[in-house]
Amino acid sequence: MQQPRRRYRFPPAARVRKKREYERVFARGVRVRDDLIKLVVAPRDSPELPSRLGTAVSRRIGGAAARNRVRRRLREAFRLESAELPRGLDVVCIPLPLVPEPPLPELRRSLRELIERAAARLLRRSAAARRPRPAEGG
Secondary structure, three states: OOOOOOOOOOOHHHEEOOOOHHHHHHHHOOOEEEOOOEEEEEEEEOOOOOOOEEEEEHHOOOOHHHHHHEEEEHHHHHHHHHHOOOOOEEEEOOOOOOOOOOOHHHHHHHHHHHHHHHHHHHHHHHHHHHHOOOOOOO
């Protein structure tokens, strides 16, 4: 008996797609980077929503075919790591041209570590915003 095939998909709901969504992430997000990628991470409206990925691939990466290959690899790395990532984030991934095609395991590790670092930074930022400020006296 054959086992049912699992469908691994990356549906449109798992992606940052609209211009205004990208603008919101770039305006409100925190930036983190390593040698492979730069991320801009912003909180979604609800922390229970699944995290989403958007890509911004520069022409410095190469022609259209090379840029599309990089986008596919980034989406695959995010899809494979999404179960372990924090929820409620919009992530825009910008690959750096230093390493043209990093191996997928390296890309997954980099993406996971950077998203966790950005999530911690967002948590600190929101905690600081909630902290009452001392009254100025004189």
